[in-house]
Amino acid sequence: MVSRIGREIEISPVELASQIAKKVEINLASGTPDPKVMPIAEIKETYNEVIEEYGSKVFFxxxxxxxxxxxxxxxxxxxxxxxxxxxxxxxxxxxxxxxxxxxxxxxxxxxxxxxxxxxxxxxxxxxxxxxxxxxxxxxxxxxxxxxxxxxxxxxxxxxxxxxxxxxxxxxxxxxxxxxxxxxxxxxxxxxxxxxxxxxxxxxxxxxxxxxxxxxxxxxxxxxxxxxxxxxxxxxxxxxxxxxxxxxxxxxxxxxxxxxxxxxxxxxxxxxxxxIVKNRMNYLYEHYANKMKILTDSLLDTGFTDFNRPSCGFFLLLDLKKDSWKVFNEAIKMGLSFVPAKPFFLRGGDTMARLSISVATEDEIKKGVKILKSAWDRV
Missing domain, CATH: 3.40.640.10 (Type I PLP-dependent aspartate aminotransferase-like (Major domain))
Incomplete structure (x- = not known):
């Protein structure tokens, strides 16, 4: 009684891992930008400005x-x-x-x-x-x-x-x-x-x-x-x-x-x-610094099978083991990431997507240690 879309639609692994991330200490799953660098004050001020200038027009x-x-x-x-x-x-x-x-x-x-x-x-x-x-x-x-x-x-x-x-x-x-x-x-x-x-x-x-x-x-x-x-x-x-x-x-x-x-x-x-233009270089440097912490931590811990990301939030790591099994162990230890198999039409069983967007520098370092411990258990 439903369409093909209704039959085939499923929860995405990103949404699943993000939901779980709310219940654990360290979130290396989310694609949300770093809340610490969102321009909250400027956004709040701008809401007030447009309401004062345009009145009810902004609610049409x-x-x-x-x-x-x-x-x-x-x-x-x-x-x-x-x-x-x-x-x-x-x-x-x-x-x-x-x-x-x-x-x-x-x-x-x-x-x-x-x-x-x-x-x-x-x-x-x-x-x-x-x-x-x-x-x-x-x-x-x-x-x-x-x-x-x-x-x-x-x-x-x-x-x-x-x-x-x-x-x-x-x-x-x-x-x-x-x-x-x-x-x-x-x-x-x-x-x-x-x-x-x-x-x-x-x-x-x-x-x-x-x-x-x-x-x-x-x-x-x-x-x-x-x-x-x-x-x-x-x-x-x-x-x-x-x-x-x-x-x-x-x-x-x-x-x-x-x-x-x-x-x-x-x-x-x-x-x-x-405000948008003025944030571009700053945010690039902010995320590049966090990504360097992730890559350095992975290398220090013995994980080497990844391309160094050019920019952005994400690193794709080959765990050389079933990523869902590693994920399940990591969750028990307080870490969430995204098993990346669903991102692939072929292959990807051992791949994990790690995100640096919302985690602090210390959380990134700790998260990698937990990942290694979870990997050791599988």
Whole structure:
């Protein structure tokens, strides 16, 4: 009596591990930004400002595609991401996750898509549930393996390719610039669209130009968010897409009216004040320092099978043992992380995703020691 989506939807391992993390001492599972560096005072002040200036207007229904004030400020902001409008249009969404859901509705109806292996399970899920076939493409220290993708494209027709180019979740790698250019060439040659999911760029430091930067034919849809640079609970993200796609996404977005009106005004004001831009380098350095503590702790403890993350929150560690068994032991000892098997379409049984986002420096060090003790017990 329910749809295929209703039958197949399951709790994600990220949500499961995050729920458990609330009950243990050390959280190396969560993808929430570090609460210690969220601009709470500035957000509070800005709520008061927009209410005083706009009154009841900030509590009206949101308009389709985003408030004019926010769209204007995002247009002024995107040069910080090495982007420009260049004939494209901004559509505001309730975070990047909402953008992926809307794009899934627009593009997919039992189609064939390709994704990195591994990929982020929570954004991948709405794509998978509306697809018929999902093709996993390998990932290495330079990002998606484009030669492998091209080999697949010579055999199979796809509609979409989903990629996370910066601070990959869960692998932590950045896609190199040559491969970004090649992806656009392949999209033109083999007639498919690219969803470029890039919520980490604002805290990523120096990275190659976006895939969208090289797009001349409107085949790349760029997706970003203010969740990592400001706060995820505001639920404000956006897409940058050609006019035709943007118009349709705006209409689909209007069907759920989910993007908070007042939060759009608040983020617009934070952008206008320069608070978002001014936090970019600071947050990159903050998370890079915490990641160094994690990598150094792992090496000191004898864990060596991981790529050094380029930026962001996540490190993908090969435990060389069943990660769920290690997880179950770690939970008993007060540590939560994310067993990463569900991020993989093939393989991944021994992989663990470790996050440095909410843990303190001392908790990271202690968490790695607990991880080693749990590993020893398995």
């Amino acid at each position: 229904y949101p308009g389709a595609g985003g408030q004019e004030e926010l769209i204007k400020e995002i247009e002024n902001y995107i040069p910080n991401l090495n982007l420009s409008l260049n004939g494209n249009r901004i559509v505001v969404t309730s975070g990047a996750q909402h953008a992926i859901e809307l794009l899934s509705k627009y593009f997919l109806e039992n189609d064939t898509i390709a994704v990195e292996n591994p990929t982020f399970i929570e954004t991948f899920t709405p794509l998978k549930l509306r697809s018929n076939v999902v093709l996993p493409i390998g990932l290495d220290s330079k990002g998606i393996i484009v030669d492998e993708l091209e080999t697949v494209l010579k055999i199979v027709k796809i509609k979409l390719l989903y990629v996370i180019p910066n601070c990959h979740n869960p692998a932590g790698v950045n896609l190199c610039e040559d491969r970004r250019k090649r992806l656009v060439e392949l999209a033109d040659s083999y007639d498919f669209y690219i969803l470029e999911d890039d919520p980490y760029k604002p805290i990523a430091g120096e990275t190659p130009k976006p895939i969208k930067y090289f797009d001349k034919s409107g085949r790349v849809i760029y997706i970003s968010s203010f969740s990592k640079i400001i706060a995820p609970g505001l639920r404000i993200g956006f897409i940058l897409a050609n006019e035709e796609i943007a118009e349709k996404i705006s209409l689909i977005e209007q069907m759920d009216f989910s993007t908070s009106t007042i939060n759009q005004y608040v983020v617009a004001r934070l952008l206008k004040k320069g």
